Amino acid sequence: MTQTKQTPVVRHLTRYTALAYIAAMLIVPATLILWRTFKPGFGQFYDWVSTPAAKSALNLSLLVVAIVLPLNVIFGVFTALIVARRRFRGKATLQAIIDLPFSVSPIIVGVALIVLWGSAGVFGFVERDLGFKIIFGLPGIVLASIFVTLPFVVREVQPVLTELGTEQEEAAAILGSGWWQTFWRITLPSIRWGLTYGIVLTTARTLGEFGGVIMVSSNLAGKSQTLTLLVNDRYQRGAEYGAYALSTLLMGVAVTFLIVKTILLVRRAWASRQA
Amino acid sequence: MLWLSLIVLLPLVAIAWQAIGGGWQAFWLAVTSHAALESFRVTLTISVVVTIINVGFGLLTAWVLVRDDFFGKGLFDAVIDLPFALPTIVTSLVMLALYGKSSPIGLHLQHTPAGVAMALAFVTLPYVVRAVQPVLLALDQEVEEAAAALGASGPKVFTSIVLPALLPSLLSGAGMSFSRAIGEFGSVVTIGGAVPGRTEVSSQWIRALIENDDRTGAAAISIVLLSISFIVLLILRIVGARAAKREEAAR
Numbered sequence: 029m030t031q032t033k034q035t036p037v038v039r040h041l042t043r044y045t046a047l048a049y050i051a052a053m054l055i056v057p058a059t060l061i062l063w064r065t066f067k068p069g070f071g072q073f074y075d076w077v078s079t080p081a082a083k084s085a086l087n088l089s090l091l092v093v094a095i096v097l098p099l100n101v102i103f104g105v106f107t108a109l110i111v112a113r114r115r116f117r118g119k120a121t122l123q124a125i126i127d128l129p130f131s132v133s134p135i136i137v138g139v140a141l142i143v144l145w146g147s148a149g150v151f152g153f154v155e156r157d158l159g160f161k162i163i164f165g166l167p168g169i170v171l172a173s174i175f176v177t178l179p180f181v182v183r184e185v186q187p188v189l190t191e192l193g194t195e196q197e198e199a200a201a202i203l204g205s206g207w208w209q210t211f212w213r214i215t216l217p218s219i220r221w222g223l224t225y226g227i228v229l230t231t232a233r234t235l236g237e238f239g240g241v242i243m244v245s246s247n248l249a250g251k252s253q254t255l256t257l258l259v260n261d262r263y264q265r266g267a268e269y270g271a272y273a274l275s276t277l278l279m280g281v282a283v284t285f286l287i288v289k290t291i292l293l294v295r296r297a298w299a300s301r302q303a
Numbered sequence: 304m305l306w307l308s309l310i311v312l313l314p315l316v317a318i319a320w321q322a323i324g325g326g327w328q329a330f331w332l333a334v335t336s337h338a339a340l341e342s343f344r345v346t347l348t349i350s351v352v353v354t355i356i357n358v359g360f361g362l363l364t365a366w367v368l369v370r371d372d373f374f375g376k377g378l379f380d381a382v383i384d385l386p387f388a389l390p391t392i393v394t395s396l397v398m399l400a401l402y403g404k405s406s407p408i409g410l411h412l413q414h415t416p417a418g419v420a421m422a423l424a425f426v427t428l429p430y431v432v433r434a435v436q437p438v439l440l441a442l443d444q445e446v447e448e449a450a451a452a453l454g455a456s457g458p459k460v461f462t463s464i465v466l467p468a469l470l471p472s473l474l475s476g477a478g479m480s481f482s483r484a485i486g487e488f489g490s491v492v493t494i495g496g497a498v499p500g501r502t503e504v505s506s507q508w509i510r511a512l513i514e515n516d517d518r519t520g521a522a523a524i525s526i527v528l529l530s531i532s533f534i535v536l537l538i539l540r541i542v543g544a545r546a547a548k549r550e551e552a553a554r
Contacts, residue, residue, distance in 0.1 A: 046364045050364065057400065060400045061393075125311060132532075133525075136528065138510075140318045143518055146518075150321075178311060235390065236390025238390060238391050239487075242510075260392050260492070260493075283388075286382075289381070289384065290377070
């Protein structure tokens with residue numbers, strides 16, 4: 029990177045203003061939570077994150093991830109293939125709809141699911157007549173999580189596919205490989221970094237979703253509380269330390285996310301330098 | 304396609320249906336009630352302020368990330384994404400730890416509009432940076448150097464060459480940040496405390512309506528918020544596209 033001729037005064041001024049802003053806004057607050065969590069010692073931290081309520085919340089959150097992730101991966105890769113490889117009317121509309129969840133508030137997602145699936149909603153018959161509880165049950169949490177994470181895999185995989193082109197796949201097809209074999213041997217390996225990042229984003233967002241989930245969960249400790257709901261619950265009941273401890277746990281997920289992201293960026297840069 | 308419709312479109316259609324199902328009168332009453340108007344006022348005022356802050360500091364941060372070089376820049380770059388990675392409820396606690404009643408720096412912003420603004424500024428910090436950064440990176444520096452060689456001063460080069468080129472991305476980042484700010488819930492819920500007319504944002508009002516079983520009211524407010532968000536995004540996209548075209552024509 030070449031340096032423009034900025035005067036040193038201007039350069040240092042901009043540099044340290046930006047650094048100070050980021051430090052004040054991001055680094056200081058995050059460090060403070062860590063410090064408050066571990067000040068009373070690691071043992072107490074462990075006690076608070078291993079209470080029955082915390083364990084059940086962790087299990088529920090992981091269960092939701094286990095349901096949401098495969099659905100999003102299948103849908104995401106499939107949609108990305110269609111958007112990147114096919115030309116059809118309404119493609120721009122389709123892409124706009126895929127991006128829609130990014131600009132819809134989680135609270136509104138909750139309201140939408142309640143008016144659609146709630147017992148007095150448009151599809152209320154599912155709960156009233158079939159006895160299948162969606163709102164205030166696990167399916168509601170899953171639906172809200174799928175809604176907010178839907179664009180991630182598509183958005184990460186699609187540009188890779190577009191850039192990749194179809195030459196290798198066509199060659200494989202000419203050499204007689206079936207579509208599944210082509211997909212498994214050629215397409216999947218090429219999109220693996222994009223897909224991995226999409227998976228990481230989906231997991232992090234699903235674990236961290238709060239607004240959408242609080243609307244559609246019955247929020248009972250030990251039953252229908254995800255990790256984020258339990259954080260809120262503990263804070264509201266005045267158990268501040270317990271809330272901090274769980275926050276640190278979730279922050280661990282966030283930091284893992286950042287590390288994975290950085291590694292993938294380095295990998296990608298390395299791969300493109302090789303090409 | 305069916306999956307997409309079931310997951311994304313149907314719920315949104317259901318909201319619209321619920322909002323207007325009770326008749327125009329009921330919709331109008333819900334969105335013009337005192338509490339609703341107050342929540343809109345609070346939400347929009349704080350979001351506009353936060354977006355302006357983001358544009359300023361986002362531009363500055365992107366500039367430093369692209370044009371400057373110093374030890375630890377990679378780490379600095381990675382940290383920017385922290386608000387995207389951190390669950391919003393954790394953000395809320397982080398904000399309280401710093402600005403709440405046990406604030407180590409003596410700033411007590413809990414239950415004040417400034418506290419809400421701090422939380423919103425935190426969660427929307429990356430948008431402008433991440434929108435501007437790639438464009439700035441791709442920008443040809445020769446034009447700037449030529450202008451400087453012809454005697455243009457630093458600020459002049461910045462405002463007449465760099466800024467116009469960055470305008471579309473700056474606007475799109477501002478749009479995303481604004482749209483996120485007006486819908487935000489998790490990070491403002493504890494620091495704001497939902498004081499009507501001061502810190503109660505529209506998303507908190509929607510939740511209050513749902514808890515009182517007023518689904519039509521909640522749907523109506525949701526529709527208004529969604530519309531504001533889409534209109535702002537659309538306007539900024541059009542302005543951005545125009546600016547991009549003008550920039551193209553000037554070349």
